[in-house]
Structure formats: structure tokens, C-alpha cells
Amino acid sequence: MATQAISLPDAEALRRTWETPPGWRGFFATVDHKVIGRRYLVTAFVFLLLGGLEALAMRAQLAASENGLLTPEQYNRFFTMHGVTMMFLYAAPVLSGFSNFLWPLLLGARDMAFPRLNALSYWTYLGAGILLYGGALAGAAPDAGWFSYVPLAGREYGPGLGTDVYALSLLLLTVSTTVGSANFVATLARTRAPGMSLDRVPILIWGTLTASVANLFALPALTAALVFLLLDRRFGTHFYDPEAGGEPLLWQHLFWMFGHPWVYIVVLPAMGMVSDVLPTFCRRPLVGHTLVATATVSTAALGFGVWLHHMFATGISPLALAFFSGGSLAIAIPSAVAVFAWIATLWHGRPAVAATPFLFMAGFIVLFVVGGVSGVMTAVVPFDWQLTDSYFVVAHLHYTLAGINLFPVLGALYYWFPKLTGRRMGERLGRWSFWTCFAGANLVFFPMHVVGMLGMPRRVYTYPSGLGWDAVNAVMTVGAFLFAAGIGMVLWNALRSLRRGEPAGPNPWGAPTLEWATPSPPPPYNFAVIPTVASRYPLWETESGPARSVLDRGPALGEGREALLTTTLDARPAAVLRMPGDTPVPFWLAAALTVLAAGALVGSTAIAALGAAGALAAVAAWLWPPRPDGPAATATPWGVLPLDGDGRGAVGWWGMAALIATEAALFAYLLFAYAYLASRSVAPWPGDGRPELRLAGTGTLVLLAGSALAWWSARQVKRAREGRAAAGLGATVLLGLAFLGIQAAELSRKTVRPDTDAYGSAFFAVTGFHAAHVLAGTLMLAFVCAALWRGRVTRRRTLVVDAAVAYWHFVDVVWLAVFATLYLVPYFR
Numbered sequence: 001m002a003t004q005a006i007s008l009p010d011a012e013a014l015r016r017t018w019e020t021p022p023g024w025r026g027f028f029a030t031v032d033h034k035v036i037g038r039r040y041l042v043t044a045f046v047f048l049l050l051g052g053l054e055a056l057a058m059r060a061q062l063a064a065s066e067n068g069l070l071t072p073e074q075y076n077r078f079f080t081m082h083g084v085t086m087m088f089l090y091a092a093p094v095l096s097g098f099s100n101f102l103w104p105l106l107l108g109a110r111d112m113a114f115p116r117l118n119a120l121s122y123w124t125y126l127g128a129g130i131l132l133y134g135g136a137l138a139g140a141a142p143d144a145g146w147f148s149y150v151p152l153a154g155r156e157y158g159p160g161l162g163t164d165v166y167a168l169s170l171l172l173l174t175v176s177t178t179v180g181s182a183n184f185v186a187t188l189a190r191t192r193a194p195g196m197s198l199d200r201v202p203i204l205i206w207g208t209l210t211a212s213v214a215n216l217f218a219l220p221a222l223t224a225a226l227v228f229l230l231l232d233r234r235f236g237t238h239f240y241d242p243e244a245g246g247e248p249l250l251w252q253h254l255f256w257m258f259g260h261p262w263v264y265i266v267v268l269p270a271m272g273m274v275s276d277v278l279p280t281f282c283r284r285p286l287v288g289h290t291l292v293a294t295a296t297v298s299t300a301a302l303g304f305g306v307w308l309h310h311m312f313a314t315g316i317s318p319l320a321l322a323f324f325s326g327g328s329l330a331i332a333i334p335s336a337v338a339v340f341a342w343i344a345t346l347w348h349g350r351p352a353v354a355a356t357p358f359l360f361m362a363g364f365i366v367l368f369v370v371g372g373v374s375g376v377m378t379a380v381v382p383f384d385w386q387l388t389d390s391y392f393v394v395a396h397l398h399y400t401l402a403g404i405n406l407f408p409v410l411g412a413l414y415y416w417f418p419k420l421t422g423r424r425m426g427e428r429l430g431r432w433s434f435w436t437c438f439a440g441a442n443l444v445f446f447p448m449h450v451v452g453m454l455g456m457p458r459r460v461y462t463y464p465s466g467l468g469w470d471a472v473n474a475v476m477t478v479g480a481f482l483f484a485a486g487i488g489m490v491l492w493n494a495l496r497s498l499r500r501g502e503p504a505g506p507n508p509w510g511a512p513t514l515e516w517a518t519p520s521p522p523p524p525y526n527f528a529v530i531p532t533v534a535s536r537y538p539l540w541e542t543e544s545g546p547a548r549s550v551l552d553r554g555p556a557l558g559e560g561r562e563a564l565l566t567t568t569l570d571a572r573p574a575a576v577l578r579m580p581g582d583t584p585v586p587f588w589l590a591a592a593l594t595v596l597a598a599g600a601l602v603g604s605t606a607i608a609a610l611g612a613a614g615a616l617a618a619v620a621a622w623l624w625p626p627r628p629d630g631p632a633a634t635a636t637p638w639g640v641l642p643l644d645g646d647g648r649g650a651v652g653w654w655g656m657a658a659l660i661a662t663e664a665a666l667f668a669y670l671l672f673a674y675a676y677l678a679s680r681s682v683a684p685w686p687g688d689g690r691p692e693l694r695l696a697g698t699g700t701l702v703l704l705a706g707s708a709l710a711w712w713s714a715r716q717v718k719r720a721r722e723g724r725a726a727a728g729l730g731a732t733v734l735l736g737l738a739f740l741g742i743q744a745a746e747l748s749r750k751t752v753r754p755d756t757d758a759y760g761s762a763f764f765a766v767t768g769f770h771a772a773h774v775l776a777g778t779l780m781l782a783f784v785c786a787a788l789w790r791g792r793v794t795r796r797r798t799l800v801v802d803a804a805v806a807y808w809h810f811v812d813v814v815w816l817a818v819f820a821t822l823y824l825v826p827y828f829r
Contacts, residue, residue: 010556011528017561018110018524020582029582031115032524036122037101038420041413043126044094045491048406050133051085052484054078059444063477065465075461076143077162081136083146084166088173089129091266091405092211096121096180098412099208099269101420103184105515105522106202108193108531110563111579113186113651116586116622121180123590128173131597135165142166145459147259148229150240150251155233161601164233167226168597174219175593181212182658186651191563192571193514194638195533195549199290202513202536206293207272210300211265216658217304218261220666224673225254228765237754237761239673245687245758247680249314250673256307257669263400264303268296270408271338271368274361277415278342280511281358282349285537288341295334302331312381313388321381328379335372339365356430357509360411363438367403371396374449389459392452398445402483410437410490417494418508422520423501429493437486443479447472512537517551529554530564533571555637565645573638575645589618620783625792625800632796646799656803660810663773667814670769671821674762687759688751690826695746699739700819703774706735707812710781710805717788720795726788729781729801732808736778743771763822770811770818777811780804 020030030036057078061070070078100118104111112118135141140161144153153163188209192201228239229251238244240251279286286292308316308324342365352358374396378384387393410433417425451472456463463469507516516539518526531551535541538549557564561579566572596611633642644650678685713728747767752760784804787793793801 010558011523014525014528014556014558015523017558020524025584026582028587029584031111031119031580031582031586033100033104033112033115033118034522034524036118037097037099039122040093040097040100040125041420043122043129044090044097047085047089047129048094048487049491051082051090052487054082054085056480056484058082059477059480061461062463062473064474065463065467065470067462070461072461073143076145077136077141079459079461080142080145080148080162080166081132084132084142084170086401087146087262087266088170089125089132091401092177092262093125094409095208095211095266095269095405096125096177098273098409098416099184099204100180102416102515103187103205103208104191104526105419105518106205106513107187107191108196108514108527108533109187109191110526110557110561112183113189113191113577114183114655116580116583117179117183117655119586120590121176121183123587124172124176124179124593127590127594127597128169128176131172131594131601132165132169135161135169135601140165147255148251149255150229150232150248153229153251154240158233164230164601167230168601171223171226172593172597174223177215178219178662181215182655182662184208184212185216185658186654189568189654190565190574190645190651191577192566193531193533194564194566194571194573196566197570198568200533200536201293202272203275203286203289203292203296204269204272206296207269207275210296211268214261214265214300214303216662217665218258218265220662221254221669222258223666224669225251225258228254228673228761231754231761231765235755237765238756238758239677239761239765241758244756245677245681245683246761247677247758249311250676252311252314253307253676254669254673256310257304260307260309261300261303264300267400267404268300270364270405270412272296273408273412273415274342274364275338276513277357277361277411278345279349279537280415280509281352281355281361282345283352283510284345284349285512285540286341287344287348288337289536292338292341295337298334299331302327302334306331309379312384325379325381329376332372332376335368339369339372354427354431355509356425356427356434357411357415359431359434360407360414360437363434364403364407364411367399367407367441370446371399371403374399387452389457390452391448391456391458394458395445395448395452398448402441402445407437407441410434410487413490413494415509416515417497417501418504418520419515419518420521421498421501422504423497424504424508425493425497425501429489433486433489433493435486436489437483440479440481440483440486444476444483445479447476447479451476507539512540514538514551529556559634565649565651573636573641574649575642576634576636577644577651585618585622589615589622592618623783623800625787625797627792628794628797644797644799646797646802650799652799652803656806660807663810664814667766667769667817670766671817674766674821677758677762681758683757683759685759686752686763686826687757691823692746692749693823695742695749696819696823699742699746700815702735702739702742703812703815706732706739707809709735710808714798714801714805717793717798717801718795722788722791722793725801726785729785729788729804733778733781733785736774736781736808740771740774740778743767766818766822770815773811773814777804777808780807 020026020032057070058075061067061075142162142165144158144163148163148166151157188205231237232239238246240246240248242248275286275292306324306327308320309328312321378396414425414430451469454468456469504520506519514531532549532554534549535547541547541549557576561581563577563579564573565575565577567574592611592614596608596615599607599611633640709728710732713725716725716728754761754764781804784801787800
């Protein structure tokens with residue numbers, strides 16, 4: 001591998017290797033992170049426009065008292081679609097778009113750790129949006145609010161398909177967000193440039209990484225809540241039915257266990273953008289870089305412990321009120337750390353106040369403080385009681401989302417537009433767009449505090465005259481249209497600059513981070529040689545400075561699509577990763593999942609089965625191991641490095657670890673739901689007496705025997721005894737099927753059914769989820785058996801075996817928790 005600056009012929013060879021071919025096949029098959037990032041951005045901005053139009057329709061309705069522009073039903077649909085669109089289809093995906101495009105460039109990498117998973121994330125996101133808006137256009141728009149509280153979202157009050165569209169589209173979106181989050185975690189852990197230790201990682205990386213980890217642990221709560229809702233609506237279960245022992249507040253607990261972390265998920269990457277853009281225009285490093293990174297992680301961690309912040313008015317105990325109020329106030333501390341770091345950077349720097357990106361980032365700080373202060377106010381229980389469900393809360397929410405998400409996104413668009421397209425956006429129109437957006441945002445959102453104090457409730461489609469709300473609502477409506485005009489100016493500037501913008505050059509802002517070391521737009525391979533990083537700001541290093549990053553010479557890694565794997569803490573070279581090429585399989589898998597969701601929506605078993613079969617076929621084609629031909633290691637300037645790595649050194653290990661982590665969180669939420677319903681039940685729990693232990697105990701022994709056999713089989717692979725390993729895994733498959741048979745026999749003997757009462761619903765849901773995971777683990781092991789028999793697994797490349805066996809061990813550990821909770825605990829009550 002070359003250690004000098006790469007020559008033009010070598011660069012052209014890299015381009016041919018990494019470039020996606022033109023045409024429709026390349027369109028559906030590309031796995032280039034830059035293309036996927038641009039698609040995310042375009043799609044998210046389309047949804048921003050749709051959500052904005054829905055907001056303008058509502059503001060026009062509320063501009064005057066007793067207005068009849070919209071009917072109550074229409075208003076409820078606009079209200080719900082606006083919330084779902086902005087919260088789920090714009091706020092997080094737009095940040096994923098920037099992160100997908102920028103992460104490998106910021107990290108000095110060739111692509112994301114899992115390029116195909118990256119493509120699947122986008123296509124599934126697009127499928128979720130199509131399902132939601134397709135249902136709305138077909139007359140099945142959800143109308144129970146973006147939070148869909150029960151019993152309003154139940155079958156009794158929402159007999160149409162609107163809520164089902166809501167639930168299925170969000171379930172599809174959780175798939176997109178989960179696989180994307182796993183990809184970000186693995187990319188940060190294993191694909192940083194040599195020398196980019198964790199203390200040199202940009203704050204944007206920390207923001208997205210923290211949000212991704214939070215996604216893995218928060219989204220399962222939403223998954224559980226949505227599945228319970230669909231089961232209640234479609235199959236007559238009783239999770240939320242108080243007449244059969246259910247509890248409507250269970251929905252709020254699960255939803256806000258997801259919802260409060262989600263608030264930080266959609267703002268932390270945006271805050272990271274601000275932390276990385278401000279130093280460029282202040283011409284000095286960020287003050288307190290390490291403290292800001294720590295504050296980012298702390299904010300997300302604290303966010304998991306304050307979900308009852310949204311439920312202060314639901315009658316919870318005084319002790320819980322005190323605890324969660326204190327936790328809500330404590331979140332202000334890491335946020336204040338970030339604010340003071342930004343202010344100190346501005347104070348000690350030389351701000352370029354005329355630059356449009358700087359204006360949006362500075363405007364964000366103002367809006368962030370206003371939204372943060374109103375949030376701290378609602379953390380005080382007596383104050384929250386007075387203003388719950390008033391427009392004051394709407395003001396706080398919109399200052400949080402528009403101020404902390406949208407303004408950094410618009411600033412980031414101006415800042416990274418040269419890197420995205422090779423051209424700069426117009427500065428004069430940019431300044432006009434900022435001041436229009438800033439004035440409009442404050443004009444529409446700040447008066448919401450006032451009208452909330454005057455008693456205007458949220459979620460109303462009209463109001464009587466004479467309450468003093470007319471003038472304030474008229475001002476807010478003017479502000480809304482002014483804000484929309486500012487957004488329109490930004491988008492017009494972007495579209496015009498695509499053709500007429502000034503050519504940017506590699507680094508038009510004089511920025512310090514690694515993405516600006518590449519041409520604008522970057523070539524398909526990103527970096528011609530693998531850079532070596534020696535500081536946080538490699539492009540600001542001086543000749544006389546102690547740190548010397550090397551960006552123009554080093555190994556080219558030109559033997560096919562290759563990337564460098566580095567160690568997690570200090571980014572030392574550890575292996576060479578052979579990246580997958582373009583493939584349409586992610587598109588077909590996302591399409592199959594969308595078809596499956598559509599079949600479930602319309603109640604067609606045939607359509608749903610077609611989607612499920614297509615999904616299984618796509619997964620099999622995706623995961624089938626390549627032939628283990630060729631060398632297992634390669635010579636590099638850092639010595640002989642293994643190809644692809646193995647065990648914890650492989651990116652696939654991180655992918656499976658992320659999957660197990662999010663699935664473990666799912667079962668934690670399921671068991672919480674079971675325990676919560678049990679604690680609230682006035683009827684006997686369990687409903688049919690203490691569970692019988694003989695069959696369940698036998699099933700436990702069968703699973704544990706399967707785990708021991710799977711462990712033994714994995715060791716046989718490492719000893720090059722593939723035949724024994726295949727036989728052992730085949731026996732494990734049979735034990736898994738035996739467990740499913742034992743569980744079916746045990747469940748058939750119960751006197752309660754899923755539709756009998758809340759106990760039956762919860763019991764069958766928990767055991768049913770576990771049975772589905774046992775089936776998934778059995779299919780994984782059968783797949784690995786086939787790969788062993790076909791010679792696709794050797795002692796040097798055992799990742800597929802290790803991953804499947806690790807998942808099987810996880811399934812067994814989960815069963816021990818389920819067995820203890822559902823079968824043993826009733827004997828000690």
C-alpha cells in the first residue's frame with residue numbers, strides 16, 4: 001500500500017471502485033453515505049413543508065374567534081398529522097441526513113460501518129412516510145393527536161383506520177431509526193481515522209452518538225405501546241381497558257418513557273452542530289470541549305429518568321412528584337454548561353457576525369435559552385398544575401423544536417451546503433431569510449406564553465369571543481406566515497444556488513475539521529489516502545505547533561472497497577474492512593416491510609404473508625456469508641492487519657451488540673407493563689390462580705440445554721470442526737422448536753385467554769414476544785447450519801456463528817427473567 005500522496009491514476013481507480021453506476025439500478029442500489037444523506041435531507045425538508053402547511057391551516061383557523069374555516073374533524077386531523085410529521089418524519093430524520101453525510105467525512109473514513117444498513121434505514125423511513133400520508137390521502141388520517149392518548153385512540157372513540165395507520169407507520173419508522181442508530185454506534189466505535197481518540201471527536205459526533213444510544217433504549221417503549229394499542233384495537237385485548245383490569249395511564253407511561261428521551265434525541269445532534277460551527281466563525285476552539293461532550297451524554301442519561309414530567313397532573317404520588325420534579329430541574333445543569341461554553345467562545349473569539357450560518361447559530365442560542373427557561377418553569381409542580389394543557393406548554397414545545405432543532409438545521413444547511421453541492425448559498429438572501437425566520441418564530445411562539453397565561457387550552461379548534469385571545473391569536477397567525485416566508489426564502493436560496501451559486505472550493509469558511517480536507521462535493525471514496533489525526537482541529541494546525549496531522553499521504557487501501565478499522569478508545573489501526581458493494585437488497589427489504597405493514601393495515605393475510613416472505617428472503621440474501629477465499633490478513637504501513645476482524649474486533653459484533661441491547665430494553669418495558677398492570681389491578685392477579693410450573697420448568701431446562709450446546713458448537717468452529725459444529729447447532733434448533741411446542745402446550749391449558757382480561761393480555765403478550773424471539777433465534781441458527789454445511793464459515797471467520805450464538809444466549813437469559821416474573825413471583829405474593 002502506498003505511503004505517499006496518491007497519484008491521479010490511483011484516484012481514478014478509487015473513483016471507479018467506489019462510484020455508483022448511473023441509471024435506475026444505481027438509484028435503488030447505492031449504499032454511498034453521501035447519496036443517502038442527501039436523500040434524507042431532501043425527504044425531511046419535504047415533510048417539513050407538509051407539516052408547515054398543516055400548521056398554517058390550523059393558525060388560519062385560530063386567527064379569529066368562532067372561525068369556521070375547518071371543521072372539528074378536519075382540525076383534529078391537521079393537528080395530528082402536523083405533530084406526527086414534525087416530531088417523527090422531520091425532526092430526527094433531518095439530523096440523520098446531516099449525520100449520514102458528514103460522519104465518515106468528520107471521522108476520516110470511507111463510509112459508514114454498515115453501508116447496506118444505512119440504505120435500509122432511509123428506504124424504511126421513506127416507506128413509513130408513504131404509509132402515513134397514503135393512509136391520510138385515502139381518508140384514514142389519524143386524528144387522536146401525535147401522542148394518541150387512550151381511550152381517545154381506542155376502537156370505541158376511533159373506529160376508523162386512522163389510528164392503525166399511525167401505529168403501523170411509527171412501527172415501521174422504529175425499524176428505520178433503530179438500524180440507523182446501530183450503524184452510528186458501530187461507525188464511531190470502529191471506523192475513525194488513526195489518531196482520532198475519543199477526546200478528539202467533534203461535538204456533532206458526540207451529539208449523534210448520544211442520540212443513537214438513546215434511540216436503542218427509548219424506541220422499544222414506543223414499540224411496546226404501539227403493539228398493545230394495535231392488539232386492543234384489532235384483537236380485543238385489554239391493556240388499556242379499565243373495565244377488564246387494564247390501565248389507560250400505561251400508555252402515557254410507555255409513551256413518555258420514549259417521548260422525553262426523544263426530545264433530546266432531536267436536539268442533541270443539533271446542539272452538536274452549533275458547537276462545531278461556532279468555532280469556525282469565532283476563529284478559536286470551542287471553550288470547554290470536554291465539558292460540552294460530557295454535558296451532551298449527561299443530558300441524554302438524565303432524560304431517561306424524568307418521563308413523569310409530562311404526567312404531573314395525572315394524580316401520581318407526592319413522592320414521585322418531588323423526585324421527578326427534581327430530576328427535571330437537574331437537566332438544566334448540563335444544558336447550562338453548553339450555553340456558557342457557547343457564550344465564552346463568542347466572547348473570546350472574533351465572531352463573523354455577517355455570515356448567515358453564524359446568524360442562525362447565534363439565533364439558536366437565544367431561542368434555546370427562552371425554551372429552556374420555560375421548560376424549567378414547568379418542572380415546578382405547582383406551576384405545571386396551573387398551566388398543564390394550556391398554550392404555555394405549546395410555546396415551550398415549539399421553542400424547543402423550532403429553536404433548538406430547526407434553527408441549527410437551517411444554519412447547518414448554509415454552512416455545509418458547499419460540501420453537499422460544491423456551491424455556496426447566497427449570503428444576502430441568507431441574511432434576509434434569517435431575520436425573517438427569527439422575527440416570525442418569536443412572533444408566533446412567544447405570544448403563546450401570554451395566551452396560555454390567559455387560560456387558552458391547547459388542542460382546541462376554536463374559541464368564543466370576549467376572552468381576550470383574539471388579538472394575540474391574530475398576531476401569532478401573522479408570525480406563522482412570516483416564519484413560513486422565511487423558510488421559503490431558505491429553500492428558494494438552496495434551489496437557486498444549486499445552479500447559480502458561487503463555486504465553493506474545498507474549504508470556503510476556513511473551517512478546522514476533517515470534512516473540509518476533501519473536495520466539494522467529496523469524491524465517492526471521500527479520502528484518497530487514510531488521514532492520520534493529531535488534534536481536534538487538524539486543519540488549524542500550524543507549522544510551529546506541536547500537533548501534526550497527516551492528510552495528504554498514507555495508505556490508499558485501493559484493493560477493492562476497503563476501509564480501516566481502528567480501536568475504540570485511541571483509534572489505533574486494528575484491521576482492514578472489506579466494504580460491501582452497491583445492492584438493491586436494502587430497498588427490497590424495506591419494500592417488503594412496507595407491504596407487510598400495509599397488509600396488516602387492511603387486514604389482508606395474503607398481502608401480509610407476501611411481505612413477510614419477501615422480508616425473510618431479503619434478509620437471507622443479505623446475510624449469506626461470502627466464500628472464505630483469499631488471505632486472512634494484509635500488509636500495511638502499520639504492520640500486518642487482519643481482514644475484516646473477528647470477535648469484538650469486527651463491526652458485525654457491534655451490530656449484534658446493539659440489537660441485543662435494544663431487544664433487552666424491549667423486554668424490560670414489557671415486564672414493566674406486566675408489573676404495572678399487576679400493581680394497579682383490583683382483581684386477583686394472576687387471573688387463573690398460580691401458574692403451573694411443570695411445563696414451563698421443562699421448557700426452561702430445554703432452553704438452557706440449547707444454550708450449552710450452542711456454546712459447545714461455537715468452540716468447535718474455532719477448532720476447525722465444522723461438521724460437529726453444524727450438528728450441534730442443528731440439535732440446538734431442534735431444542736428451540738421443542739421449547740416452542742412445550743410453550744404452546746402450556747398456553748393451551750390456561751383458563752384465561754388474551755381477550756379475557758388484562759392479566760391474560762399481559763401474560764400472552766410477554767410470552768408471545770419471547771416465543772417470537774425464540775423463533776428468530778432458531779432461524780438464525782438454522783441459517784448458520786446451512787452456511788457451515790456449504791463451507792461459508794471457517795475457524796478464521798466465525799463472526800456469523802458468534803453473533804447467532806450470542807443472540808441465542810440472550811433469548812435464554814430473557815426467558816429466565818420472564819419465567820421468574822410470570823411464573824415464580826406469584827408464589828411469593
